[in-house]
Amino acid sequence: MALTCTDIPKFICAVLLPPIGVFLEKGCTYHLAICILLTxxxxxxxxxxxxYIILAY
Known part of the structure; x- marks a missing residue:
């Protein structure tokens, strides 16, 4: 997918606190649970x- 301007704050959040970046992209789904576990x-x-989640969706 193409990288948009709305992805920049998501990447910043993903570096500081990864579950926040996933939450902003996908909401409260199993992706968030996986990210919390990995973190x-x-x-x-x-x-x-x-x-990966931010770039894939």
């Missing part, structure tokens, strides 16, 4: 997953 297990996997 608890390791901060970097949470960031990678959040960026």
């Amino acid at each position: 608890i297990l390791g901060y970097i996997p949470g960031i990678i997953y959040a960026c």
Whole structure:
């Protein structure tokens, strides 16, 4: 998908606190639960997953 201007704040949130970026993109779905779990297990996997979700949708 194309990168838009609304994705920039989502990426900033994804780097600071990954679940917030996923929440802004997808809402309260299973993607948010996966991102929270990955962020608890390791901060970097949470960031990678959040960026993937923002770019994929």
